[in-house]
Amino acid sequence: MLNRIIKISFSILGAVTGFTILRTVLLSNHIAMSENLRILIFVLFSLAFCTLFYFMASKIIGFVGVFIDRIENGIQNITLSEMLLGALGLIVGLIVANLISIPIIKIQIIGVPFAVIINILFGFTGVGISLRKRNENFLDIFRDGKVNSNIPKIVDTSTIIDGRILDICSSGFIDGELVIPSFVLEELRHIADSDDSLRRARGRRGLDILNLLQKDSCHTVKIEEFDYHNMEADEMLMKASLKLKGKLVTIDYNLSKVAVLKGIKVLNINELANAVKPIALPGEEMNVQVVKDGKEAGQGVAFLEDGTMIVVEGGKKYLGETVPVMVTSVLQTSAGRMVFAKPNK
Template sequence: MTQDLLAMNQPGLGEKELMNMSFLERWLQWHSAKPVAAILITVPLILMGILGGIMIASITFRNLVNFSARFENMDVVDKLAMFVGLAIGLLLSVVFVPIIASQAGDAYPFLGIVVFVAVMYASVWIAMNIKDELKAYFPGLARSKDMGVQEFQKPKILDTNVIIDGRIADICRTGFIEGTIYIPSFVLEELRHIADSPDFLRRARGRRGLDILNQMQKELNLVIKEFESVDPSDEKEVDEKLVKAAKDIGASIVTNDFNLNKVAALHGVTVLNVNELANALKPVVLPGEEMTVSIIKEGKETNQGIAYLDDGTMVVVEGAKKLIGETVDVVVTSVLQTVAGKMIFANLKAVQEEEDELIDRNIRTYSSVRPRKKAK
């Protein structure tokens, strides 16, 4: 451009004068000297600028929407760390940007923006990554006036099995589960995959789980959460992702899966097992109590019949093999607690009464025939 202006011998414009002119002034001089060439260059540049602006605006808007959704689901500690990082970034920018401006010259506007964005990003990134380390050195940061309440109401993460099971909805509705309830996006994706299964039973289980989630989302404090530390495209098992997500946010896992229970315990993650809760809430049955049950099948041992209580507890009745399909009165003889649950052993009430009567008769007979000691 400078050579073109010199070649045109513009009056009053020497090489030194042109070199001292700003880029905009030289552009205007060249535009007035060669309008056709300037238009041929300016129009494509304007079109490229418009297209680039539309693309950048679209990407920026989409990222802002995603950030807004993620920000709402962020923990309080993460939000606090982000604001601290922004404040530190602003302070550093006030210090460094003027220094760079004094050295940058004409490139100050572009370079100043780059430095400002870089400093802000680095400050936020560092603050988000050292928040856990700061808690170790400054325990007071992890405390608050209602620390006990926060500890008691730590967030809960539901796994796929407990959602399909369905009892968790009733438990949450009664108020026994407090705090925010999270559904990880990869758990929701697994439910959708099960609901689309060609197998009828799996498809029914998946759709039941989705229906329960919809019901819980309407009635309870349920949040569908994306976990930044867990890559949704990762091919790891869902159980491993659940444990990692729970460790990252300090949450408890609610499940009825025995294997997940063991894996989470090995990683130091608190587990709330619905099956253990159900066993704990079963009524206590003591030997000697009477109950009415329906014999539905044979037992493993000779002459045994099997019945079930309303809560699913198995009752093994001696001498009831021939009474399948009948409702009988039984007397509890013993209770066995196993890992799988509780088993009750019982005798038929009529048989038990005969045995008790026989024992009483024997005791009376023994007492009557026992010789008495002679008085001295």
């Protein structure tokens, strides 16, 4: 019923438009004709525009329906501050458009349509520009004359499951908005629904960590929709990071290296953990428990409380025992820090 009313309204609008256009053309050119012929031409011209607008109505209704659905989906993921910022951008864009339209609107026939198009274009441009600047703090301009860019942090699945990001955020080492891509949330859900008990536990742990992050009043956690299809998860993460101009938070070594090559700033939690580990200096003595054999003959392997691996030369014979050792060298690798020691007996 509503579609029929809209089509009838468009038909009437088309008839009026056709009548107005023809009347303007005839008056401008001072074309003389008999009254019967004039009425016939007006009727035919109005019917032609009426029919054209009627068939256009169905296309417009479909387009508007899809457009409204997209707006509704977008509004669900937009914060109140972003809506206010978008409204401000719309107002500024319309003001500029109206200033430009003042001389254009006076042009006969095409003036009004052009003015409407200019208002639409500048309105959308204002909204787009304002939303692109949503991560910048306007008040910082008055503090030090510079804009402090609040760069969003895009978090991957492995980081959420790992859980250390919760403590890092609580300690204040990561600031700004945390962005969880929609495909990461979907991946967490699939892992939590897995038939494998270990994967299921990891997925549920990730969802619990995400809930705790959302409850943290110091950080804004935003679920961002990305319409990516037929792509690997790592590729989608890098594409989302480039789109938002944000930093990628991960514990995946390979992903971090590829992302850096593509110009994406990466926050690798494993690198942070290695950086804050206590440094063992050559000549330092400590007590360690040898827990397994090393790769080389006669070697034993022990671990510090923070997970640092200690290779004990000749430590195989002390397997299962706690022995005093002296550090001989320290090797820093991309995977972490390795300490080499020998028994101090």
